[in-house]
Structures are given as structure tokens and as C-alpha cells.
Amino acid sequence: MKMFTFAASAAILSWASVAQAQETLTMWYHGAGNEVELKLINELITDFNGSQADWKVELQSFPQAAYNDSVVAGALAGNLPDILDVDGPNMPNWAWAGYMQPLKIDESKIEGFLPGTKGVWNGQLYSIGLWDAAVALVTRQSTLDELGLRTPTVDQPWTKDEFMAALDAAKASGKWEFPLDLGMAWTGEWYPYAFSPFLQSFGGDIVDRTTYKTAEGALNGEAAIAFGEWWQGLFTNGYAQATQDPADRDGGFAAGKYAFSWNGNWAALGALSAFPDTVFLPPPDFGAGPKIGGASWQFGVSATSKHPEGAAAFIEFALQDKYLAAFSNGIGLIPATASASEMVDNYKAGGPLAVYGEYSSKLALVRPVTPGYVVQAKVFEKALADIANGADVAATLDAAVDEINADIEKNGGYGH
Amino acid sequence: MAMISAENRGLRLATRYAVLVLIAIIFVFPLVFMLMSSLKPDQQLLEDSGNLRAFLPVGDISLQNYWDAFKRAPVATFVFNSVLVTGVTVVLSLLLCSAAGFAFVFVNWKGRNTLLALLLATLILPFETIAIPLLMMVAYLPWLGMEGLIWGWLNSYHVQIIPFIADGLTVFLFVQYFKDLPGELIEAARVEGASWFQIYRKIVMPLSGPIFATAAILKFLVMYNQYLWPLMVTQEEGYRPVMVGLQYFFQLNVAWGEVMAYLSLITVPVLAFYLYLQKAFIASIASTGVKG
Numbered sequence: 001m002k003m004f005t006f007a008a009s010a011a012i013l014s015w016a017s018v019a020q021a022q023e024t025l026t027m028w029y030h031g032a033g034n035e036v037e038l039k040l041i042n043e044l045i046t047d048f049n050g051s052q053a054d055w056k057v058e059l060q061s062f063p064q065a066a067y068n069d070s071v072v073a074g075a076l077a078g079n080l081p082d083i084l085d086v087d088g089p090n091m092p093n094w095a096w097a098g099y100m101q102p103l104k105i106d107e108s109k110i111e112g113f114l115p116g117t118k119g120v121w122n123g124q125l126y127s128i129g130l131w132d133a134a135v136a137l138v139t140r141q142s143t144l145d146e147l148g149l150r151t152p153t154v155d156q157p158w159t160k161d162e163f164m165a166a167l168d169a170a171k172a173s174g175k176w177e178f179p180l181d182l183g184m185a186w187t188g189e190w191y192p193y194a195f196s197p198f199l200q201s202f203g204g205d206i207v208d209r210t211t212y213k214t215a216e217g218a219l220n221g222e223a224a225i226a227f228g229e230w231w232q233g234l235f236t237n238g239y240a241q242a243t244q245d246p247a248d249r250d251g252g253f254a255a256g257k258y259a260f261s262w263n264g265n266w267a268a269l270g271a272l273s274a275f276p277d278t279v280f281l282p283p284p285d286f287g288a289g290p291k292i293g294g295a296s297w298q299f300g301v302s303a304t305s306k307h308p309e310g311a312a313a314f315i316e317f318a319l320q321d322k323y324l325a326a327f328s329n330g331i332g333l334i335p336a337t338a339s340a341s342e343m344v345d346n347y348k349a350g351g352p353l354a355v356y357g358e359y360s361s362k363l364a365l366v367r368p369v370t371p372g373y374v375v376q377a378k379v380f381e382k383a384l385a386d387i388a389n390g391a392d393v394a395a396t397l398d399a400a401v402d403e404i405n406a407d408i409e410k411n412g413g414y415g416h
Numbered sequence: 417m418a419m420i421s422a423e424n425r426g427l428r429l430a431t432r433y434a435v436l437v438l439i440a441i442i443f444v445f446p447l448v449f450m451l452m453s454s455l456k457p458d459q460q461l462l463e464d465s466g467n468l469r470a471f472l473p474v475g476d477i478s479l480q481n482y483w484d485a486f487k488r489a490p491v492a493t494f495v496f497n498s499v500l501v502t503g504v505t506v507v508l509s510l511l512l513c514s515a516a517g518f519a520f521v522f523v524n525w526k527g528r529n530t531l532l533a534l535l536l537a538t539l540i541l542p543f544e545t546i547a548i549p550l551l552m553m554v555a556y557l558p559w560l561g562m563e564g565l566i567w568g569w570l571n572s573y574h575v576q577i578i579p580f581i582a583d584g585l586t587v588f589l590f591v592q593y594f595k596d597l598p599g600e601l602i603e604a605a606r607v608e609g610a611s612w613f614q615i616y617r618k619i620v621m622p623l624s625g626p627i628f629a630t631a632a633i634l635k636f637l638v639m640y641n642q643y644l645w646p647l648m649v650t651q652e653e654g655y656r657p658v659m660v661g662l663q664y665f666f667q668l669n670v671a672w673g674e675v676m677a678y679l680s681l682i683t684v685p686v687l688a689f690y691l692y693l694q695k696a697f698i699a700s701i702a703s704t705g706v707k708g
Contacts, residue, residue: 033488033664060651063663073648077555247462
């Protein structure tokens with residue numbers, strides 16, 4: 001009995017000393033209101049806290065719609081956490097603004113990660129994601145057969161002419177309200193994420209990536225004008241709606257209103273349950289190769305963290321395949337590694353969503369890696385919305401270039 | 417002639433009622449839409465939104481959205497926080513601003529007109545212009561609480577209350593109202609030897625019920641609808657108010673039924689407060705109108 005009492009006391013004392021020794025790390029995450037995502041992140045934190053004696057992560061979650069504003073306010077008040085998550089394209093801005101510091105992890109552990117999951121700015125890794133997202137042209141095999149269309153692949157995507165012929169065929173059939181659902185009901189980041197790859201496939205871009213000091217030529221050059229005219233033609237020629245009811249975006253494809261839908265992998269299972277013959281096609285090649293957007297939410301370390309090594313230890317811990325797979329199973333996004341994909345029924349070889357992994361690894365182009373992106377994204381969105389609603393293409397793109405260049409100049413080139 | 421006049425009067429009355437009913441419908445329908453939508457599944461809600469069914473409890477009616485709203489967000493915490501912060505701010509604001517108004521109107525002191533002018537000038541400053549400097553200030557202010565002296569007010573109730581206790585508009589309302597109170601009463605009380613506090617407490621306050629109600633309702637609405645400031649100063653979920661909580665429902669695919677259920681829940685305290693004070697509020701508006 002004495003032995004037992006002694007052993008129990010020793011165990012309690014050792015547990016207490018371990019608990020006392022653990023340094024607290026604060027973490028902010030954008031998943032408030034998303035029950036599944038919060039459950040997963042809490043499980044990850046519990047596992048990490050129990051796996052070692054040095055660090056204890058405490059989570060504060062924020063609603064996604066208010067997250068970026070909260071981080072900016074936290075930075076102004078000198079109240080950032082140790083670990084924060086950041087939407088990939090915003091990372092350069094936060095790093096440039098002094099909110100984040102380079103992430104010191106063993107980079108051999110992320111060698112096999114999808115390119116869009118790595119947040120690199122100024123040659124340094126700042127953030128890393130457990131998943132990526134991808135967009136595809138969603139349709140049904142029966143639609144392709146009915147319209148006599150070949151099935152495009154990553155190696156042989158549709159050309160612009162083939163794509164427009166497909167839309168023409170769908171329109172001529174009269175079977176659908178509109179041939180194409182672009183998701184115009186969604187605003188904000190959807191525009192640069194989903195539509196700037198079209199511009200890049202034409203050969204243009206939001207900003208000149210060789211210097212990041214001007215948008216001249218990239219957003220208003222010949223390729224960009226061709227893109228703008230094509231974009232406007234989608235609406236003026238009745239291929240797509242410039243204004244869309246959100247309900248149609250959510251359920252229009254399943255209700256048979258659209259022949260094709262430009263949508264993300266997060267909506268793929270819904271499409272499959274509506275039509276088992278749903279196929280996810282690669283984007284068309286408008287001349288400079290087929291492109292989709294890359295980069296989703298990623299983890300990083302705040303610039304004010306007093307324990308960057310602890311924060312990095314947590315992030316490294318999170319990079320295990322089992323967590324990548326768990327998040328993918330829970331929220332439907334693409335696991336960052338091929339080995340984790342094999343652990344997920346949807347994304348393993350032969351899985352119903354496996355093509356998204358292929359698109360993400362072969363076609364993804366991250367949005368412009370510059371602190372100015374946060375402004376450029378809004379300018380791009382406005383320009384595209386205006387053009388969709390009939391504004392003059394060249395004048396609108398010229399105005400967008402002026403606005404982007406003025407912002408770059410005002411901010412001293414954003415450190416480029 | 418008398419008959420025609422009676423007919424005319426009847427017609428005028430009917431027209432007046434028709435206009436009033438129309439206005440009432442315009443104001444009530446959004447609330448009815450919100451309540452009815454909160455009882456319907458998303459698909460039906462969206463289908464009904466284009467027709468009159470949106471205002472009727474028809475179809476697949478249930479309280480499921482309310483249940484789901486409570487599962488998605490700590491609704492009770494958000495409502496409690498908002499009611500607490502709003503309630504305390506309103507009470508403190510009424511006391512402080514009415515006392516300030518009293519001092520501006522009845523007490524003769526050097527510089528009061530200049531100070532009142534400065535105070536009124538703050539009315540043209542939108543809160544957004546001072547939000548960031550205020551944030552940077554409160555982040556480093558000391559606070560003596562249960563844990564002893566701490567630095568920084570973030571993640572607390574008092575950071576949501578103290579900056580909003582005094583404001584130019586509320587002081588202005590009291591000043592305007594107090595100016596119309598009979599000055600003879602105050603002078604008589606002074607002659608009788610009453611202190612300024614006794615005059616404020618025993619004479620002015622009992623005569624100022626309507627303006628207290630008006631100021632309370634206006635302050636209540638401002639505080640209950642706070643979004644930007646609490647978003648900036650409450651990183652901890654336990655201190656967030658209802659308007660920040662609303663963002664929990666705007667995920668990629670918005671659950672509109674839950675949004676409507678949440679909005680219905682958080683509207684209840686506002687309606688209850690307004691109904692409680694509406695007589696005094698209307699009296700205040702009416703008396704203000706008569707004065708002009």
C-alpha cells in the first residue's frame with residue numbers, strides 16, 4: 001500500500017511539474033462558427049499539448065469574415081498571438097507590415113507539399129498550409145456526350161475555341177438556362193482566386209511579377225485586353241449571368257440550370273451527390289497554358305511571439321499526414337501531400353476527387369506574391385465586375401492599372 | 417351640407433388609416449419576414465423569398481434553425497455580453513451626461529460655452545476616425561481589477577463600456593431639454609439653500625423623464641449595435657457581443673435560416689427595451705415638436 005501511495009504521489013508530482021513547466025502559446029484561427037473545423041483544430045492542439053512537456057497551445061477562434069480585421073487590430077494594439085493562420089495571398093502583406101516572422105521549420109518536411117501550400121516571400125518561408133483548394137470546370141459526362149464534346153485532360157485541355165464551341169453547343173441545345181455558372185454571386189476573394197487564372201492563361205496578370213512595381217502591360221496589355229473582351233462577351237452573348245442569385249450559385253448546377261459550373265473542390269461532393277456522372281474538367285488553355293489559383297489558409301508565427309521555436313514546433317507537429325488527412329476528411333480540401341491523399345477516400349488514386357490533387361500540383365499558380373496584393377485584389381474585382389456589366393474594357397483596365405500603380409508608389413514599392 | 421362634411425371626414429379618416437396601415441406594414445414586414453424565415457429550412461426559405469409565402473408560416477416549419485444557431489455559436493454568451501455592456505453603459509451615460517448637461521445649463525462657470533461648443537464639435541467626428549488612436553491608447557492603459565494592477569484593457573467588459581459613457585449627442589440632448597425647464601424653480605431652490613446636487617436630484621431629474629427615456633433608447637441602440645469597436649478589442653470569445661457573433665453564421669455557404677434565427681433572438685432585447693420605454697420616448701418626441 002505504501003508503495004502504491006508513493007508511486008501515485010510521484011506520478012502526481014511529476015505530472016504537476018510537467019504541467020507547470022509548459023509555456024503557454026496563444027493561437028488565433030479563423031474557424032469560429034464552423035463546428036467541424038474547430039473540432040479538428042482542437043484535437044490537433046490536444047494531441048500537441050499532450051505530446052511534449054515544453055509548450056501548451058491555447059486557441060482563440062474568430063469568425064472568418066472578421067478574422068483579417070481582428071489580426072490588423074491586434075497588431076496595432078501590440079496584441080498578436082504566437083501562432084496565427086493566414087490566407088495564403090495575404091501573407092506577404094502581413095510579413096511586410098511586420099505582423100509575421102519567417103517560419104523556422106525543418107524544410108525537408110515540406111518538400112513533398114503542394115506548391116500552393118508554401119507561403120514564401122522574399123525568399124523565406126513564412127507560412128505553411130495543411131491543405132490547398134482547387135477549382136475545376138464541373139459538368140456531367142452525359143452533357144459531354146449529348147453535346148458531342150471530347151473530354152479534356154491536364155495534358156490536352158480544351159483550347160479557347162473548343163471551350164467556346166462547348167458553350168455554344170450548350171446554348172444552342174436550349175436545355176439549360178445558361179451554359180456557364182461562373183459563381184458571380186460570390187464576391188471578394190473569389191474574383192482574383194477564380195478569375196485571374198483566366199487572365200493569366202491569356203498571358204496577362206494582375207501585376208508584373210518580374211518587378212512587382214507596376215501593373216502596366218500586365219493588366220492592360222494586349223493579352224489582358226483580349227481577356228477583358230472575352231470576359232465581357234461571356235455576359236453580353238448570354239453564356240453567363242453578370243448578376244447571380246446566391247441560391248443559384250449554391251444549387252443551380254444540381255437543379256439543372258447550368259451545363260458547366262466553375263467551382264471549387266469544396267462543392268464537388270454536392271455535385272456528385274446530385275449527379276453521379278459529374279466530371280471535374282481542367283480549365284481551358286487560352287494560349288499561355290491552363291491555370292487555376294493556388295494557396296489557401298496557412299499557419300505562421302507572429303512577429304511579436306516570444307516563443308517562435310514553440311510556435312514552429314506546433315506547426316511542424318501539425319504537418320503530419322494524419323492531420324492533413326483528418327482536415328481533408330472533415331472539410332473536404334486537398335491534403336498537402338500525396339501520402340496524406342492516399343489516406344483520404346476522396347483524394348486517393350481513383351478517388352472521386354483525385355483530379356483536384358492533380359490540378360493543384362500541375363496547374364496552380366499562386367496569386368501575386370506581394371504585399372500590395374490585398375489592394376490589387378480589390379481593384380481587380382471591381383474592374384471585372386464593371387466589365388461584366390458593360391464597362392469599356394480598355395478604359396477600365398487602364399484605370400485599374402493606374403490605381404494599382406498609385407498604391408504601389410504610395411507604399412514605396414512595398415519593399416520590392 | 418352637414419352630411420357632405422361628415423362623408424368628407426369619414427373619407428379623410430379612412431385615407432389616414434390606410435396610409436398609417438401601409439406605413440406600419442412597411443416597418444413590420446421585415447420583422448415578420450425574419451421571424452417566418454427563421455422557421456424554415458434554407459431551400460424553402462430561398463424559394464419563398466420571391467413571393468408572399470415569405471411572410472407566412474407555411475411549409476416545413478420547425479425550430480431547427482434555432483437549435484442549429486445555438487450549436488454553431490455561443491448565442492447566450494453573446495446576448496448576455498451585449499445586454500451587460502449596453503445596460504451598464506446606458507445607466508452610467510444617463511447619470512454622467514445629465515449631470516454634465518445640468519452643469520452646462522444651470523451652473524455659472526468660466527469657459528462653459530467654449531467647452532460646450534467643443535463637445536458639440538465632436539458630433540461631426542465619426543467614430544471610425546478615432547477608433548485606431550483609441551485602440552492604441554486602451555491597449556496600454558492600467559486597470560485595477562480582481563487580479564491586481566494590469567496593463568491594457570483589451571478583452572474586458574470595461575473596454576467596451578468606458579469609452580462610450582460620455583458623448584456629445586447625449587449631453588446635447590440634456591442641455592436642450594434642461595434649457596426649457598423653468599429657471600424660477602432652480603433659482604427658488606438656490607434661495608432656499610439647496611445644493612446643486614439636491615437641485616439636480618430632487619427637481620431636475622423628476623421633471624426630465626422623457627429626455628432620460630429618449631437618451632436611454634438612443635444610447636441603447638448605439639451600444640447594442642456595436643460592431644467595429646468590440647471586433648477590435650475582444651480577441652477572446654467570452655467577451656464578444658451579438659453583432660460580432662453574427663459573423664459566425666457567414667461561412668462560405670451561408671445558412672440563412674440560422675442567420676434569421678440568430679437575428680430573431682438578438683432582436684428580442686431591443687424590442688423589449690423599446691416597448692418598456694416607448695410612452696416616455698413618444699412623450700419626449702412630442703414635447704420636442706411642440707417646443708419648436
